[in-house]
Amino acid sequence: xxxxxxxxxxxxxxxxxxxxxxxxxxxxxxxxxxxxxxxxxxxxxxxxxxxxxxxxxxxxxxxxxxxxxxxxxxxxxxxxxxxxxxxxxxxxxxxxxxxxxxxxxxxxxxxxxxxxxxxxxxxxxxxxxxxxxxxxxxxxxxxxxxxxxxxxxxxxxxxxxxxxxxxxxxxxxxxxxxxxxxx
Numbered sequence: 190x191x192x193x194x195x196x197x198x199x200x201x202x203x204x205x206x207x208x209x210x211x212x213x214x215x216x217x218x219x220x221x222x223x224x225x226x227x228x229x230x231x232x233x234x235x236x237x238x239x240x241x242x243x244x245x246x247x248x249x250x251x252x253x254x255x256x257x258x259x260x261x262x263x264x265x266x267x268x269x270x271x272x273x274x275x276x277x278x279x280x281x282x283x284x285x286x287x288x289x290x291x292x293x294x295x296x297x298x299x300x301x302x303x304x305x306x307x308x309x310x311x312x313x314x315x316x317x318x319x320x321x322x323x324x325x326x327x328x329x330x331x332x333x334x335x336x337x338x339x340x341x342x343x344x345x346x347x348x349x350x351x352x353x354x355x356x357x358x359x360x361x362x363x364x365x366x367x368x369x370x371x372x
Contacts, residue, residue: 298363331361
């Protein structure tokens, strides 16, 4: 088959990933029982642990329960509105899922089964997959970013949460495999 023939079969409008998936190890502070100056939330677009600010520049807040579990709280449950260019607007949607299997076993974000803007509680070792409407994707064919994290441990004395994350910075792509994703 000629090169021209092979190119004719490709979809010129198909999404194409350009950035590798990103793995990281992060530390967050619990939302309650610590200073508001401490970072207590995860932002999937940047992969950073950030402070809970009035502009809702995060996707999920993290808190520690009395039994040492971790509450994962979507931004909308913190605030239904935010200020954008001087106007109040609805906060973005975050969907969460606790998939079966361990952190490494989740190689691709599920297509369905998410709880939309619903609180999830996990214990150390449990994985959470996030499906986030992201401003980062506003000029893309898909406005969705996917990320996953596992709580490795919790220090109830210092109110710290230790996480491992993998995020796919390519809008609409669900793969958590290393490298530039195809899906």
